[in-house]
Amino acid sequence: MAPTEQAVIQHLEPLAIADALVLTVEAGWNQTAEDWAFFIAHGTVFGARDAGGKLIATAAVLPYSAGFAWVSLVIVAKSHRRQGLGTRMLNQCVSLLRERALVGMLDATPAGAKVYAPLGFRTIMGLNRWEGMGGAVVDRGEPVRPLASSDVDRIARFDAIAFGAPRNTLLANWWSRAGTRGFELADEIGYGLIRRSRIASQLGPVVAATESSAIVLLDAAIASMPGAVFVDVPEQWADIGAYLSTRGFAVQRPFQRMALGIDRPYGEPARVFAIAGPEYG
Numbered sequence: 001m002a003p004t005e006q007a008v009i010q011h012l013e014p015l016a017i018a019d020a021l022v023l024t025v026e027a028g029w030n031q032t033a034e035d036w037a038f039f040i041a042h043g044t045v046f047g048a049r050d051a052g053g054k055l056i057a058t059a060a061v062l063p064y065s066a067g068f069a070w071v072s073l074v075i076v077a078k079s080h081r082r083q084g085l086g087t088r089m090l091n092q093c094v095s096l097l098r099e100r101a102l103v104g105m106l107d108a109t110p111a112g113a114k115v116y117a118p119l120g121f122r123t124i125m126g127l128n129r130w131e132g133m134g135g136a137v138v139d140r141g142e143p144v145r146p147l148a149s150s151d152v153d154r155i156a157r158f159d160a161i162a163f164g165a166p167r168n169t170l171l172a173n174w175w176s177r178a179g180t181r182g183f184e185l186a187d188e189i190g191y192g193l194i195r196r197s198r199i200a201s202q203l204g205p206v207v208a209a210t211e212s213s214a215i216v217l218l219d220a221a222i223a224s225m226p227g228a229v230f231v232d233v234p235e236q237w238a239d240i241g242a243y244l245s246t247r248g249f250a251v252q253r254p255f256q257r258m259a260l261g262i263d264r265p266y267g268e269p270a271r272v273f274a275i276a277g278p279e280y281g
């Protein structure tokens with residue numbers, strides 16, 4: 001019997017966030033303690049511990065109120081990979097989805113996709129994570145204005161349409177984090193958020209009517225945030241790719257958006273130019 005077959009899978013409690021961050025760091029992921037705390041408070045996080053009580057794997061389900069849930073934070077410690085533990089963790093998530101009659105959605109790394117495909121998840125969209133440096137750009141007087149706290153509820157209404165489910169609590173959570181900035185187009189509906197994260201600031205969501213409007217928002221957000229920036233962009237947006245390349249960004253890795261039980265994205269993908277991050281959708 002593989003040692004991982006004996007691993008005990010339980011719900012992760014807030015006290016385990018420090019252990020979960022060890023896995024985040026080992027995997028080179030960007031999530032912070034605030035992200036883990038949000039998933040524990042508003043979703044279900046499974047954790048597997050070895051016989052000595054060490055956390056060796058996690059997986060999470062974050063339900064949205066439109067009949068679907070995001071499956072994420074799927075990490076297996078390097079020492080325990082390729083023994084079936086990732087599949088066991090995902091099976092826990094799939095059982096929960098079935099119990100609650102929720103469609104499962106996720107943004108998979110290439111390694112993750114190998115685990116999800118045999119469980120029935122199908123690719124519905126490709127994404128690229130772009131990585132580059134923010135700040136140091138002269139303000140070109142683009143038609144954008146910074147968001148204020150009083151704008152967040154209004155933005156949440158547009159966001160619900162574009163994403164496909166309301167996520168006011170999540171937007172308020174990102175907004176409350178130290179260093180978060182947001183921008184809105186002055187003359188049309190469009191907004192973008194950028195929040196500090198563990199390795200790099202995460203730029204997204206960016207929602208707009210057109211790719212050229214989205215580039216205005218991306219430019220403002222990138223200029224506002226010195227240091228490393230990640231932005232996860234649906235691969236169909238070639239003009240954004242060209243803009244990011246010119247801005248010195250490069251593709252760090254692809255993601256595949258996969259779904260279990262549906263064959264198309266929720267919301268209005270034509271308005272989503274950067275997702276909030278692979279863990280949130």
Ligand SMILES: CC(C)(COP(=O)(O)OP(=O)(O)OC[C@H]1O[C@@H](n2cnc3c(N)ncnc32)[C@H](O)[C@@H]1OP(=O)(O)O)[C@@H](O)C(=O)NCCC(=O)NCCS
Binds near residue numbers: 074082085114
């Ligand atoms: C992706 C990840 C979670 C997979 O975890 P895992 O525990 O290795 O997954 P599994 O063991 O269930 O399956 C992975 C592979 O092991 C194989 N495997 C499963 N049981 C096995 C066993 N007993 N012996 C040998 N191989 C086994 C699977 O067939 C699969 O093989 P493949 O890669 O050749 O297709 C892990 O690699 C990881 O944490 N990666 C970094 C973070 C990440 O990318 N997470 C996914 C986010 S979307």
